[in-house]
Amino acid sequence: MAAEDTDVTPWPVVCAIDFGTTYSGYAYSMRPDYERNPLNIESNPPWFNEGQGTSKTPTCILFDKSGNFHSFGYDAERKYATLAERAQEKQEDEEEDEDSDDEDDSEKDEENKDKPKEDGFDDWLFFRRFKMKLFQDASVRRNRKLKNLNLQAENGKKLPALKIFSEAIRFLKEHFEGLLEKATLRDDNNASNNSATTRQGSENSNTSGNLSEPPDDFDDDDDKKDDPIGHETSALGNEDISSWSADILWVLTVPAIWSDEAKQFMREAAIQAGIQDDHLVLALEPESAALLCKQLALTKAAQDINIRMFDPGSKFMVVDCGGGTVDVTSYEVKENSSLKELHCASGDAVGGTNVDKLFFDLINSIFGEDIVNKFKCNSPSDWLELLRSFEVKKKGIGKENINNEKAEPVTFSNLGDLFKEFAKSNENKSVATQIQEMGLKKKIKKFSSAKLRIDENFLIEKVFQGPIEDVTNHLKELFTKEEIADIGIILLVGGFSECPLLQKAIQSQFRDKKVINPREGSVAVMKGAVLFGHSPENLVRKAIEKGLEVTPITTESIIRKSKAYYGVATDVPFIEGEHLPLYRSMNQEGEIVCTDVFDCLIKKNQELEIGKTIIEKRFNSSTSHKANVEIYRANSDVQYCNNEGCKIIGHIRAVFEDDCFLPERRIFKVQLHFGFTEKIATAVDLTTNKSWKVKLNCLL
Structure with missing residues (x-):
């Protein structure tokens, strides 16, 4: 059966979440609009900051001291800045009080006892630009699992990365669903009930005739211990499920150079955010x-x-x-x-945040890293203002000057506390003297008591040129x-x-x-x-997940190239002189075999066509109930799975019906569908002919 069969219909709504390092947002379109004009795509309403609307909002998120989500984007920035300003004002008031006559302590206690106590500034957890934490070489993380990764907030406290990412995705998801509810009218009165049924049906899909996931209890105990959060219930209970939930295909963007592990992490975060697994695809940026x-x-x-x-x-x-x-x-x-x-x-x-890093390296070189950190801690609102100021100014640096006038120096304000901290830590040495001693008098000028003016060409050379x-x-x-x-x-x-x-x-x-x-x-x-999201590729994916036969896509497809060699570990008859003695073993049938041989399924740079690049392999199960297939990735065509440059990237788990009359070890077939943005796998128990969708788990 082809993917265009009536059983596989396009999604009525596609919403794409662009989860960026610096800024995030979403865009969407309805299927009828797409069919009339594919470019009829709507973006999220403008995100407002101080009266200015932008197409995206900053990728920053705020949690309270209990780790509960508070806000995202500009709202998080504003709340955090307000908390910082209050903390700074309180600190200044306390310093003034120390120089004045003390009030009667008992009177103060009486006045304050009934006032609600607000969390202190240091209790709030503010995260910004955290996406790139997933882009780490395995050699850097060594044996640490990505799903166990914790991220550090501005106050030094940590939260699980999975929680941070999922709450950010949840915010954008619910923002769009709210927009859709307000802007559209459904003529089916039972929309909400249908959505709830769809969600429940997905969770109990093992009872359907389509391909199904193995039951949840198949996971090993070790995997459950490694999950720092577990799959929490979505904030949208059945009574709060959007009436459009069953009709939306969610598309989540990821960098093309990310690892399979990082991509799956984003999928798991989206699922934890309340998006159903079969309503989600990943798109390469x-x-x-x-x-x-x-x-x-x-x-x-x-x-x-x-x-x-x-x-x-x-x-x-x-x-x-x-x-x-x-x-x-x-x-x-x-x-x-x-x-x-x-x-x-x-x-x-090597994106735009590298420019930011070099700018703050320059600031550290002038004032000293310890002093800048003190400024950041003691004057957080001024620190945030410096971050915002550079983000705005860097977009205009290097613009053509139509009058050929000399470029104006770039000015940064609200640095009074930084100057004071520098003088305090350097025996009243002035910032101007420091700049002169560094030989930068003509490049950087201290303007009044709270500003720095930096020559634009110098800033370009030090900050922009390298990236x-x-x-x-x-x-x-x-x-x-x-x-x-x-x-x-x-x-x-x-x-x-x-x-x-x-x-x-x-x-x-x-x-x-x-x-x-x-x-x-x-x-x-x-x-x-x-x-x-509207492309035929996702109809083919949908058909595979329904257990239907698919035909190759003939139009509007993407023919991708494999980034590496992919294969499985297998045993072959041992040949003296060809195989290393290290891998010589005897299998359960008493045959002498060579173990851990890399059986290449896909070669590097091989063209991958959807509906055509399907690899089938037969395996023996380890028990009558479970089977595990390890998938390896190699940079070159290696002989053994533990050769240099070859590593396990994931495993496929299969579970069989509980039947004591069936053989102890079963034969099953795995189909790997290459060419999609994620690898798709299905399995067939050749003893019972039962087929189901299996998951390639890359979060090892």
């Missing part, structure tokens, strides 16, 4: 931007008055410059409107590859792509290429992810 750019009118022939979309055969590179990462992918447009990936996604943690060179050097290396050397179009998207200095550097470095900043480039990932 640069790929989403490519889907949007493919739909935009960006090209114009010399003799043509019309601006057209990319023609078949066109090739282009997408450089997604986000806050945390820069992801680069390249595509060729095929005759059937499909995209063919020309090289595996590449990139690194921008990292990006251009990576692109230069990519263009040495034969398969993409002839690409003539570079599309810059993502928040950091709006940096004038980055734009000019790429244009200067690649004069033979056409560098384009598509309109709405900062939200290209968010809106492109909506197009991905």
Whole structure:
């Protein structure tokens, strides 16, 4: 049965959550609107901060002292700033009181005893820019499990990363559901009941005739102990479930260069946020931007008055410059409107936040890291103001000056307490003297008692130049590859792509290429992810999960490339001279075998087509009830699973019906579907012919 069968219908609503390092938001569209015009995509209402509306809100979140969610985005920033200001005012009042006559303590106690006690500033947990904590090399984390990761708040206290991510996703999810409830009218009176039934049906899907997940009790006890939170019940009880819950496909964006483990972590966080597993797909950020750019009118022939979309055969590179990462992918447009990936996604943690880091490294070099930390702790509201100020000013640095006037110095205010702290810790030495001793008198000036003015060119050299060179050097290396050397179009998207200095550097470095900043480039990932949600790929996925036969997609597909070698551990007959004695063993049948041989299923750079790249393997179960298949990833075509560069990335668990008359060890078949943004697996018990969807668990 094909994916286009009437049993598999498109989702009525697609909502894409762009969970960014610096800023986050969502976009959505209804299926009828998509069919009339795919670019008819709505974004979240503007997020307001001091009267200014923005398309995204800062990725920061606030919890109270008990670890309960309080607010997200600008609301979290405002609340935290207010708490900081109160704490600062209280500290100043206490210092004044020490210099004045004391009141009668008993009178003070009588006045304050009935006042409700508010949590102190130090009790609140404020997290910002925490997404990149997932982008850590395994060698850095060593044996620490990502699902056990704890993140540190501004006050030094910690919360489980899974809780922080899930509450952030929950906020954006419920914000959209609230918007949908207000802006639409349903004509089915039992919508809420239907939604509740859908949720319950999903949880008890083992009773259906479709593919089903193994029961929850299959998890080993060790795995339960390792889960720091457990899967908490969603904040939306059945009485609060949106009437649209059963109709929404949620798309969550992730960097293409992330590991399978990090991607699954995001899925688990979304599930904990109340999104049903089968109502969720992950979209790769640069790929989403490519889907949007493919739909935009960006090209114009010399003799043509019309601006057209990319023609078949066109090739282009997408450089997604986000806050945390820069992801680069390249595509060729095929005759059937499909995209063919020309090289595996590449990139690194060289996004816009690297500019921020270098700016504060500069501040630390002037004042000293210890003094800056004291300023951060003792004057938190002024510290937040400095963070905000740089975030705004860095977007204008390097802009063309139409009058060719000398660029004005960049001014940072509200630094009075920092100056005082510096003088106090340095025997009343002035900041001006420090700057002069550093040889920076012409580059940085102390203006009045609370401002610094930094020469723009000096700021560019110290703060922007390094991260921008990292990006251009990576692109230069990519263009040495034969398969993409002839690409003539570079599309810059993502928040950091709006940096004038980055734009000019790429244009200067690649004069033979056409560098384009598509309109709405900062939200290209968010809106492109909506197009991905409507794509035929997700109908095929839906069909697989229903246990239907699928046919390859013929239009609007993405042909991806494998980033590595993938395989399973297997036993083969031992051959003297070919296999190492270390792996010689005797199996249960008494045969001499070589164990832990890497059986390659998918090769590096192999093209992966949805509906075509399906690998089937047969395995023996370990008991009559359970089976476990380990999946390995290797950088090269290794011989053994413990060779250097080869590591286990996940395992597939299968559980069988409890039947004492069946054989002790069972034969089962696993189908691995490659080509999706996540690997999909199904299993068949060849003894009973029972089939079910199985989960590739990468959170080891």
